[in-house]
Amino acid sequence: MDDEEARTRLLDAAEELFYAEGIQAVGMDRIRERSGVPLKRLYRLFPAKDALVAGYLERRDRRWLASLRDAATGAPDPVAAVFDWLAEWFAEPGFRGCAFLNAAGELGAGAPAVVQRHKAELRSLLAELAGSAELAEDLLILVEGATAVASLTPGPAPAHRARALAALATAAAGRAVRPAGAR
Amino acid sequence: MDDEEARTRLLDAAEELFYAEGIQAVGMDRIRERSGVPLKRLYRLFPAKDALVAGYLERRDRRWLASLRDAATGAPDPVAAVFDWLAEWFAEPGFRGCAFLNAAGELGAGAPAVVQRHKAELRSLLAELAGSAELAEDLLILVEGATAVASLTPGPAPAHRARALAALATAAAGRAVRPAGAR
DNA sequence: GCCGCTGGAGAACGACCGTTCTCCGCCTTC
DNA sequence: GAAGGCGGAGAACGGTCGTTCTCCAGCGGC
Numbered sequence: 001m002d003d004e005e006a007r008t009r010l011l012d013a014a015e016e017l018f019y020a021e022g023i024q025a026v027g028m029d030r031i032r033e034r035s036g037v038p039l040k041r042l043y044r045l046f047p048a049k050d051a052l053v054a055g056y057l058e059r060r061d062r063r064w065l066a067s068l069r070d071a072a073t074g075a076p077d078p079v080a081a082v083f084d085w086l087a088e089w090f091a092e093p094g095f096r097g098c099a100f101l102n103a104a105g106e107l108g109a110g111a112p113a114v115v116q117r118h119k120a121e122l123r124s125l126l127a128e129l130a131g132s133a134e135l136a137e138d139l140l141i142l143v144e145g146a147t148a149v150a151s152l153t154p155g156p157a158p159a160h161r162a163r164a165l166a167a168l169a170t171a172a173a174g175r176a177v178r179p180a181g182a183r
Numbered sequence: 184m185d186d187e188e189a190r191t192r193l194l195d196a197a198e199e200l201f202y203a204e205g206i207q208a209v210g211m212d213r214i215r216e217r218s219g220v221p222l223k224r225l226y227r228l229f230p231a232k233d234a235l236v237a238g239y240l241e242r243r244d245r246r247w248l249a250s251l252r253d254a255a256t257g258a259p260d261p262v263a264a265v266f267d268w269l270a271e272w273f274a275e276p277g278f279r280g281c282a283f284l285n286a287a288g289e290l291g292a293g294a295p296a297v298v299q300r301h302k303a304e305l306r307s308l309l310a311e312l313a314g315s316a317e318l319a320e321d322l323l324i325l326v327e328g329a330t331a332v333a334s335l336t337p338g339p340a341p342a343h344r345a346r347a348l349a350a351l352a353t354a355a356a357g358r359a360v361r362p363a364g365a366r
Numbered sequence: 367g368c369c370g371c372t373g374g375a376g377a378a379c380g381a382c383c384g385t386t387c388t389c390c391g392c393c394t395t396c
Numbered sequence: 397g398a399a400g401g402c403g404g405a406g407a408a409c410g411g412t413c414g415t416t417c418t419c420c421a422g423c424g425g426c
């Protein structure tokens with residue numbers, strides 16, 4: 001097992017455990033046990049727990065945003081595609097809300113920088129998909145709201161409602177640009 | 184200092200510290216220090232940390248919902264009043280999102296039952312204010328979404344946007360009942 | 367005035383956590 | 397085959413946490 005595979009296994013273990021149980025609730029020994037990577041190598045690849053936490057969130061940030069971007073760009077209705085993608089996510093077993101919000105809530109000011117960056121990136125992806133920075137603010141609220149509701153009552157329903165609300169907001173934004181009656 | 188005052192001081196200290204720094208990050212000794220209540224009494228009133236955590240969330244649940252209910256019931260537009268109330272909350276110093284979502288994210292399956300109950304109560308309060316259980320689902324998404332966005336970028340702006348979205352949703356629901364063109 | 371008890375202050379205890387260290391087997395190199 | 401060093405397994409260490417215990421000062425009842 002080379003370093004790259006060890007890194008992957010460590011991040012896999014960290015992601016499964018930290019996301020499912022919280023960060024402070026999972027000790028380094030659980031990570032070692034699940035990953036099969038010895039402690040010595042763990043600390044060579046990630047010099048402290050903080051680094052492993054940041055690594056976990058950074059990899060998840062990249063994967064999550066890339067998956068959402070792939071699903072939405074090129075779709076007939078990119079905004080609706082965002083909420084369809086959310087619906088599938090919410091229905092996954094083990095879904096437990098937004099990993100970044102969970103980390104921010106748990107770690108407070110000590111949360112890694114990627115938490116803030118993730119939300120900024122999501123905001124600009126939504127702006128790109130909606131073609132409007134204004135509308136993106138509304139969509140962000142809908143995405144976060146659906147995720148938060150689903151985190152306590154899992155299932156795709158909140159995504160469906162948020163999708164309908166997003167359609168409403170998009171239509172209203174269109175009307176604001178081209179006032180009622182105009183063609 | 185009688186037991187009732189000690190209880191209040193303990194819950195005050197617990198709320199300030201747990202909400203600001205997270206639950207696992209705050210030790211019982213910090214609670215003792217800030218409350219001025221000796222450890223022995225603390226453990227007589229709350230037999231374990233779990234009980235103190237549950238007590239903190241339960242008191243916050245009652246206070247938070249009562250304050251929102253007071254602000255919204257009797258207002259000319261109860262739904263709009265909900266989001267005005269949120270705007271004030273978001274602007275408070277030390278605002279750090281929904282204490283119940285934070286606790287759920289941190290504690291996972293071990294979170295006290297009041298977390299689920301709080302969201303159910305909020306849902307039914309919104310249904311009461313909006314006069315519609317259907318609409319309440321949308322409002323819940325907007326309330327949670329605005330709170331989540333504000334927790335990472337504090338300030339009242341998300342509440343204002345959510346308020347506008349709520350007006351849109353309410354108007355659309357009205358149109359659904361009385362289809363376009365009907366009076 | 368003395369006894370007994372309640373309650374406070376802080377030490378103590380056992381468990382666990384993040385991190386480091388020790389020891390040993392194994393593989394490479396000559 | 398011998399020497400050396402790399403990496404793994406697990407013990408060890410210092411610190412912290414939740415919880416309990418010890419000890420003592422103060423106070424009410426007789």
